[in-house]
Amino acid sequence: MVVRFFKKLFNIRDRNEQIKFTGQTAAEKRQHTKQQVTEAIVVTPTQAVESQLDLSALFYSLLFANQSIADSGIANNLERRVMQDIELALSSPQAIAENVLKLPSKILELDRKLADDNIDTKELIKxxxxxxxxxxxxxxxxxxxxxxxxxxxxxxxxxxxxxxxxQQLRHFITSCLAREMIDIKPIYFRRFGAEIWRHSMQVAFLASELANAEQCDIAFLLGLLHDVGKIAIFKMLVDAFYQAEPGEQPSSTLFKQVMTTKSLTLSALLARYWRLPEHFEAPLTLLANTNIKPDDEMTLIIWKANIISECSMLQQVDKLPQKELIVLLAQVGITEQEFAELHKKLLEF
Known part of the structure; x- marks a missing residue:
């Protein structure tokens, strides 16, 4: 179903079939090859979890300024300070929601009005x-x-x-309001805030396209908000830089893994404190369980959109090995050709 969707979305059409001496059409051969590839790629639950965590940890390397620092298993002073702040945030999300990452008060109100077909166009524009x-x-x-x-x-x-x-205007307005949460100073925003926001926009776009017509608006806003935990953590990181030793950067594998798992939990806790509707809070809570592939429909949509976006952004800078990409695409359920077409579209963000 996902394969057919992406073919329709990006106008990926089969080439004209030509009969070969084997008696098989080109389409039949491609189908046979696809079946062979599918049979060859058997992703166990353990591999699925590990590959997703590895992808997310690798994704953080895009957000750090110094890419020359080798990964280490030992956290430095800067990382330990931020990890302590993360634990405090998880135990008291209220402090984060009120002082670090405020949800714009008008985002849900305006989104609700935009969804109301009874509001006159002139009143809406005003x-x-x-x-x-x-x-x-x-x-x-x-x-x-x-x-x-x-x-x-x-x-x-x-x-x-x-x-x-x-509907598209509603998505644009929601995006602009959500972007207000990333009010990091320009030098730091360029370092990682811009990439987080780009990723959030990609996930929102993909999620709204993967969802059915009745759910696409919810999927779009959920895609924007799924990474608010990352945004909060990076604001903590910016504050920690002021007290860090010169040249100290977040680089350990341990730190990246902590951020991968804890940021999703923090997103869910923030959604609960903000009193978002249940159809927002529940998927975020399910996404926080990184040990399993979600089976809830909306949660699965965000999960897939997140993986596709991270793969695309890493491939753009040549940081995702082909072997890992194939395993991840098998989980999402799209082929390399379909991913290539999708990657071209995401480059526009």
């Missing part, structure tokens, strides 16, 4: 235009490579509503 900075950010998204639909720039919210549609 509501959005009350926030000039929000309007600017929304128009930037409308005119970005990933979403631009014509050669002419979108210059007003009314034009955006006509050109991209109400």
């Amino acid at each position: 509501l959005i235009e009350q926030d000039p900075l929000l309007c600017v950010e929304v128009l930037k998204l409308c005119n970005s490579m990933a979403f631009k639909r014509s050669e002419n720039d979108v210059t007003s919210i009314q034009q955006a509503l006509v050109q991209v549609g109400r």
Whole structure:
């Protein structure tokens, strides 16, 4: 089903079938080859868990400034300080939600109004235009490579509503409001905040495309929020840099694994404190259990979207070995060709 979806989404069509001397068509041969590959790649539950954790830990290497530092199993002083802060955050998410990572108060309210078909278009536009900075950010998204639909720039919210549609505009506004949570200073934002946000946008996009029509809006916002734990931890890391020894960087394997597992738990705890609706909190709680592949429909969608995005971002910088990529794609249920087409699309983010 996922394979058919991506073929439809990215217009991946089979080549014209040609009869070979074997009597098999090209499509039959490809199907036979695909079956052989599928049979060869048998991913055990243990391999699935390990490969996902390894992928997430490797993904953190994109977010650190100094890539020349060799990984070590021993945490340095900076890492130990941040890990202590993480444990405190897990025991008291209220302090994090109020002082470190505040959910914009209007994000759920405005999202709810955008979902109401009974609200008049003029009233909706007036509501959005009350926030000039929000309007600017929304128009930037409308005119970005990933979403631009014509050669002419979108210059007003009314034009955006006509050109991209109400549902897409809702996604843009939700994205811009959620982005307010990453208010890290520019030097640090360039280091890792920008990559976290890019990943969140990719997961939101993929999740909304994988979900059915009734769930796509929930999937989009959930994709944006699934990594709020990472954002909170990186804000702790930024604060810790001020007290760190010169040149000290997060580089140990232990630290990356801790961040991988703890950030998902923190995301779920923050969602609970923010009193997000159950359809947001429950998937985040299930995602925090990294020992199993989720079977809940919405949780599985976010899980798959997260893996695809991490694979894409790592492949872009040539940091994901082909062998590991094949195992991960087998878990997600797409072929290398389909991933290549999807990777091209994600490069636009």
